[in-house]
Amino acid sequence: MTDTNEKAAPQEGAISDFGIDTTSRSTTEALKDYVAKVRGGDLGSLPALLGLLVLVLFFATQSDAFLTLANVANLFQQGAGIVIIAMGLVFVLLLGEIDLSAGTASGVAASMMALHYVRGGNMMLGMGDTVFYIFLVVIALAIVAAVLMRIWAGAVLAAGAAAIMLLGVPPNAWVEMLLAVCIGCAIGCLTGFLVSRVGIPSFVVTLALFLMWGGVILKLIGQGGTLPIRNDEVLFKVANGNLSTSLSWALFIVAAGGYTAVVLSRHFSRLRKGLVAQPTSLVLIKVAAVVVLAAAGTYLLTLNRAPNPTIVIEGVPYVVPIVLVLLTVGTTVLDRTKYGRHVYAVGGNAEAARRAGVNVPKIRMSVFVICSTVAAVGSIVLASKVGSVAPSSGGGNTLLFAVGAAVIGGTSLFGGKGRLRDAVIGGAVIAIIENGLGLLKQEAAVVSIVTGLVLLLAASVDALSRKRAAVS
Amino acid sequence: MSEPILELRGINKSFGPVHVLHDIDFSVRPGEVTALVGDNGAGKSTLVKCIAGIHGTDSGEVLFEDQPVNIHGPRDAAALGIEVVYQDLALCDNLDIVQNMFLGRERGKAGLLDEADMEQAARKTLASLSVRTVKSVRTPVSSLSGGQRQTVAIAKSVLWDSKVVLLDEPTAALGVAQTRQVLDLVRRLAEQGLGVVLISHNMNDVFEVADRIACLYLGRLAAELPAKDVTHGQVVELITAGRSGDLGIARPEAATI
Ligand SMILES: Nc1ncnc2c1ncn2[C@@H]1O[C@H](COP(=O)(O)OP(=O)(O)OP(=O)(O)O)[C@@H](O)[C@H]1O
Ligand SMILES: [Mg+2]
Numbered sequence: 001m002t003d004t005n006e007k008a009a010p011q012e013g014a015i016s017d018f019g020i021d022t023t024s025r026s027t028t029e030a031l032k033d034y035v036a037k038v039r040g041g042d043l044g045s046l047p048a049l050l051g052l053l054v055l056v057l058f059f060a061t062q063s064d065a066f067l068t069l070a071n072v073a074n075l076f077q078q079g080a081g082i083v084i085i086a087m088g089l090v091f092v093l094l095l096g097e098i099d100l101s102a103g104t105a106s107g108v109a110a111s112m113m114a115l116h117y118v119r120g121g122n123m124m125l126g127m128g129d130t131v132f133y134i135f136l137v138v139i140a141l142a143i144v145a146a147v148l149m150r151i152w153a154g155a156v157l158a159a160g161a162a163a164i165m166l167l168g169v170p171p172n173a174w175v176e177m178l179l180a181v182c183i184g185c186a187i188g189c190l191t192g193f194l195v196s197r198v199g200i201p202s203f204v205v206t207l208a209l210f211l212m213w214g215g216v217i218l219k220l221i222g223q224g225g226t227l228p229i230r231n232d233e234v235l236f237k238v239a240n241g242n243l244s245t246s247l248s249w250a251l252f253i254v255a256a257g258g259y260t261a262v263v264l265s266r267h268f269s270r271l272r273k274g275l276v277a278q279p280t281s282l283v284l285i286k287v288a289a290v291v292v293l294a295a296a297g298t299y300l301l302t303l304n305r306a307p308n309p310t311i312v313i314e315g316v317p318y319v320v321p322i323v324l325v326l327l328t329v330g331t332t333v334l335d336r337t338k339y340g341r342h343v344y345a346v347g348g349n350a351e352a353a354r355r356a357g358v359n360v361p362k363i364r365m366s367v368f369v370i371c372s373t374v375a376a377v378g379s380i381v382l383a384s385k386v387g388s389v390a391p392s393s394g395g396g397n398t399l400l401f402a403v404g405a406a407v408i409g410g411t412s413l414f415g416g417k418g419r420l421r422d423a424v425i426g427g428a429v430i431a432i433i434e435n436g437l438g439l440l441k442q443e444a445a446v447v448s449i450v451t452g453l454v455l456l457l458a459a460s461v462d463a464l465s466r467k468r469a470a471v472s
Numbered sequence: 473m474s475e476p477i478l479e480l481r482g483i484n485k486s487f488g489p490v491h492v493l494h495d496i497d498f499s500v501r502p503g504e505v506t507a508l509v510g511d512n513g514a515g516k517s518t519l520v521k522c523i524a525g526i527h528g529t530d531s532g533e534v535l536f537e538d539q540p541v542n543i544h545g546p547r548d549a550a551a552l553g554i555e556v557v558y559q560d561l562a563l564c565d566n567l568d569i570v571q572n573m574f575l576g577r578e579r580g581k582a583g584l585l586d587e588a589d590m591e592q593a594a595r596k597t598l599a600s601l602s603v604r605t606v607k608s609v610r611t612p613v614s615s616l617s618g619g620q621r622q623t624v625a626i627a628k629s630v631l632w633d634s635k636v637v638l639l640d641e642p643t644a645a646l647g648v649a650q651t652r653q654v655l656d657l658v659r660r661l662a663e664q665g666l667g668v669v670l671i672s673h674n675m676n677d678v679f680e681v682a683d684r685i686a687c688l689y690l691g692r693l694a695a696e697l698p699a700k701d702v703t704h705g706q707v708v709e710l711i712t713a714g715r716s717g718d719l720g721i722a723r724p725e726a727a728t729i
Contacts, residue, residue, distance in 0.1 A: 273588045276610055336585055338578045341567075345575055348564035355526060355562045356576030357547040416566035 030279050045410045047461045048425045051454065055429065059436035066439055069305035073317055077239050079431025080319035081382035085398065086405035086423035087326055088374025091367040093406055094334075094347045096415025097195065097202040099371050100399060104213035105187045106372070106379030107394025111220040113180035113380065114227035114389040116164070116171060117235065123165045131219060136162060142186035145193035146369070149362050154192075154369045157185035173234030177380050184376025185369060187213070192365030202368075210399070218391045230387030238322075239384035242315030245302045251321055252298040256291045258328075263287055319381060323424065326374065330420045343367065347415035378402075397448070404451065405430050408458040429454065475538070477502045477667045478523070478554070478636050483532035485515075485522055492518050494692045496532070500636055500667035505658055507678040507699070508671045510688030511711055516671045517559050519688070520638045524556045525549045550577070553635035557625045557642050559671075565614035569606065570594040572613055573628045597631045598623075601657060618645035626654065636667040643677060655681050675704055689714030694721050 038046060059066040085102055092099045112123075119126030127135065139162045146154035161182035169175050187209075194205045221227055229235045243251060263283065270277040298316060306313040334340035345353040346363045354360045382398070383389045407413065408429050409422025430451060437447045476499035485493040492515045500506055510516050521527045523534070525543040534541055536552050543549050549556070563572050570587070573594045580586045594609050606620055613621060622645050629637055639658065643651040658681050662668050672678050678685060679699060686696040687710040694714045695702075702710075702719070709716035 270588065273592065275588055275591050276608060332584075337583055338580065338585065341571060341575070341578055341585065344566060345564045345571075348566035349562065352562035352564050353575065355524070355546050355556075355558065357545070357550055358576050416564070 030282055043410065043461065043465045045419070045422050045425050047458065048409045048422065048429060051408070051458070052425060052429055052432070055432045055436065059432065059439070063436065063439040066436055069300060069303060070307060070313070071435070071439070073242070073301060073305060073313075075431055075435050076317050077319055077385055078435060079427050080239060080317075080323055081378045081385060082398070082401050082405055082430060083323055083424050083427030084326060084378035084381060085375045085402040086409075086427050087330055087420050088371040088378070089402050089406050090330075090411055090418050090420055090423050091334075091343065091374075092202070092371045093403075093411050093413060094343050094415060094418055095364060095367055096347055096413070097364070097367070098206060098403070098413070099191065099202065099368060100206040101187075101191060101209035101213055102206075102371055102375040102402065103394040103396075103399030104210050104217065105191075105394070106184060106375035106382075106398070107217045107389075108187065108213045108220070109180040109184040109372075109376035110379035110383040110389045110393050111217050111227065112161075112183045113176045113235075114229050114383065115220060116176050116179055117173075117229055117232060118227045121168050121170045121175075123168070127220060132165070136165065138190070139165075139186045142189040142193075145197070145365075146189045149193065149197065149365050151189070151192075151362065151366055151369060154185055154189045154366075157182045157373065158189055161186050171232075173232050176232075176235065177238075180376045180380050181373055184379075185373040188369035188372030189365070191372060192368030195368060196361040196364035214395055217393060217395070221389065221391045223391065226388045226390045228388040229383060235380075235384055236387060237318060237384070239317075239319055239381045240387075241318050242301075242313065243318065243321070244315055248298055248302050248316040251316060251324075252294055255321075255324055256294045259290060260287050322377075322381065326377070327420055327424060330374075334420065339363075339366075344416060347417075349416075375402075401430050401451070402427075404455045407462070408455060410458075410462065412462065426458075474501045474503060476500060476535075477537055479535040479538075480523070481533050481535070483519070483522060483534075484530045485518060485527060486530055492691050493522070493529075496688075496691075496693050498686060498693060498696065500669055501684075502635070502667045503662055503665050504683040505662045505668045505670055505681050506684045506686055506696075507682035508669055508686050508688065509673070509675075509678060509707060509711055514688040514711075515691040516688055517640055520556060520558075520640050520669070520671065523549070523638060524554065546576070550632070553633065555629035555632060555634040555637045557629050557637070557639045559640040559644070561621055561625045563613045563621055563625060566612065568612050569598075569609045569616075569624050572624060573597070573631055575628075577632070593631065594627070597627050601627055601630070601653065619647060619650050622646055622654075623650065626657065630657070630661065634666065636669070637661055638669040638671075640671045641673070642670070643672065643674065651677070675707060678707070679704065687711055689721060692721055695719045 056067075065071055085106060089099060089102055092102075115126040116123060124132045139158055142158040143155050143162070146152070146158060161179060164175060164179045164182065191205060191209060194200050195202045242248075264287065267277060267280065267283045271280070301316045302314055304312050304314045334343065342353065342358045342363050345356070345358055346360050350360055353363075379394055383393065405426035406418065406423045407426065409418075409424070409426030411418030411422050411426075433451050433454060434447055437450060478500040480496055480498040483493055483496040483498070484491070496519060498519070508516050508519070518527065522529050523543070525545045525548050528544070534543060541548075541552060543552070543554075564575065567575065570591050574590045578585050579589050579593075591609060598606060598609065601623065606616070606623070613624065616624065622642060626639070626642055629639075642658075643654050646654060655677060658668055658670055662683070670678070670681065682699045684696065685699050685702060685707060687694045687707065689710065692714070694710050697719070706716040706719060710720055714721045
């Protein structure tokens with residue numbers, strides 16, 4: 001029996017059932033499919049990658065300093081904070097929600113971390129009695145919210161924040177970083193609860209919290225004050241230190257080897273089971289390209305890049321493995337777990353997800369928990385880079401740059417579309433603009449204007465491609 | 473006549489001040505197709521959503537296999553073996569066919585999804601429905617035609633070992649051949665012993681596949697009776713006026729057999 005469905009194009013009619021599914025395609029066919037997909041409006045991270053290339057070429061020709069090893073390593077360290085916050089934001093954006101408070105929330109986490117370090121672990125003394133108790137009450141509320149929604153991990157981390165505050169553990173970089181992450185998580189529980197259970201639009205909730213957390217930071221640090229953390233070796237090295245040469249190569253082996261193993265094993269298992277798969281040659285080329293690029297990068301970063309001969313600076317910056325781990329874990333969660341699938345489903349059609357039995361309120365709350373927790377990690381990197389925490393931490397453009405990074409990378413603000421690596425690519429674009437214009441001795445005003453223009457360009461490309469997809 | 477597998481007794485449902493369902497008694501029997509008919513806004517979709525746990529009911533009880541059950545959400549309904557194809561389809565545009573078919577019931581081990589298993593199962597189900605228009609099961613639903621989306625929604629409901637399938641206007645968007653396929657499928661499901669409820673505005677379809685016809689009129693069950701005992705014209709009168717001769721709301725005792 002043949003079908004009469006008018007949408008099936010004649011050439012498709014020739015393909016029986018799922019003919020295209022079971023056979024693996026040739027390289028030319030796969031490329032043709034890709035071109036068709038792009039023409040159909042599904043651009044993915046292509047525009048951002050092209051933009052990245054243009055920017056690199058532009059700055060490389062304009063400034064001799066841009067492509068030096070020292071600057072490239074510096075670029076990683078400058079961009080990492082925003083990239084990490086943007087990765088957390090992708091979860092929220094995937095639901096079509098927004099978290100305007102991620103920046104200042106991360107600032108609160110960083111302030112607590114620095115306060116714990118500076119005040120020798122005595123938070124009661126550091127914060128003052130009243131503020132201390134208010135904080136504990138707020139954390140208790142966060143725990144209750146998480147328990148009500150059965151987000152156990154959130155409850156445990158929030159409880160961890162209270163425990164560290166109450167126990168008065170002596171200063172220790174790892175405890176302080178844990179405190180920052182736990183505080184971020186507690187804040188996320190509150191945001192998520194207000195959005196998903198109380199039902200306030202996320203824009204309003206997070207706008208209010210953006211203002212509140214900004215005030216809290218000021219209260220914690222004091223007008224004009226700063227909390228230095230550069231004297232702690234570990235805290236300072238997070239964004240300023242490098243892996244030793246041997247560890248750099250170890251990282252390369254683990255990362256490149258792991259990538260190769262995962263991609264190839266998945267590819268061949270799909271082939272074995274007769275499922276739709278890319279041509280083997282294409283997969284091999286892709287893997288080889290990634291491995292070669294990673295090897296070249298590792299090699300270059302293990303060269304001495306110190307500007308003067310008396311010191312030695314070499315090795316892959318710590319921020320690279322930090323971002324890689326977050327990227328790998330986050331991508332696995334989004335692509336390979338039930339939870340990730342449900343996040344996309346709620347972002348695509350919340351009602352359909354609800355009818356399919358997905359616990360929509362829980363998913364909605366959880367993305368805010370993830371966003372603030374990851375933002376706290378970003379704030380550790382940002383604070384480490386500067387070596388101190390000031391009242392302006394996490395304020396200013398931090399959040400907007402992070403949202404911009406996600407959007408430039410191709411994450412849709414309407415939800416349902418976006419990937420974590422988009423945030424990394426978009427973050428790279430923003431970091432390069434800031435870094436390159438700085439090298440060209442442009443003032444902050446120009447940086448803001450150019451970043452804004454690039455964001456506008458990215459949004460236009462997205463909108464136009466979607467229009468095209470709708471028309472075709 | 474077989475015992476009902478699903479039985480509703482005295483179901484009431486209001487949306488705020490609007491009383492949409494009044495004291496509905498309705499039963500679904502295994503191996504039979506029950507057609508649920510009624511004008512636009514009669515409450516057919518609402519009744520289906522109450523059974524599926526999408527809407528809570530205000531009063532009344534639900535019996536499944538003679539046991540009173542409380543269906544508080546789609547998960548409860550699915551656990552009992554009740555599957556629904558919604559009028560508005562309820563698919564996630566950004567997910568592909570496999571992802572949609574398994575949404576909420578993904579397969580996998582140790583927290584990780586087993587894509588290969590799901591893809592094969594989805595393809596097998598679609599093939600068993602003789603779906604020939606879908607190019608690849610990895611096509612995003614956004615790029616499917618209305619009829620193809622309909623087919624995916626139906627395939628999703630028969631993928632599971634269900635006991636009751638409720639189809640809310642499954643043929644509304646379909647062409648001639650695909651309507652044929654869906655009607656055949658509806659019959660086949662009943663022959664396999666499932667209880668099937670078919671909502672449709674098309675009387676030809678209803679008379680072709682239904683064993684029993686239930687007619688809703690302004691939120692009340694006007695009549696529920698074997699299809700062979702009524703004529704086309706009587707059903708149309710029941711739909712538009714709520715009564716036809718001896719049948720209908722005025723003499724409820726005549727409406728039950
Ligand atoms: N979520 C809701 N909130 C408020 N009123 C609703 C809601 N859903 C349905 N209604 C009302 O309930 C009544 C019955 O609607 P329902 O969708 O069940 O009709 P139907 O019989 O399926 O009609 P159709 O043949 O057009 O699909 C209508 O008056 C509708 O306005
Ligand atoms: Mg309806």
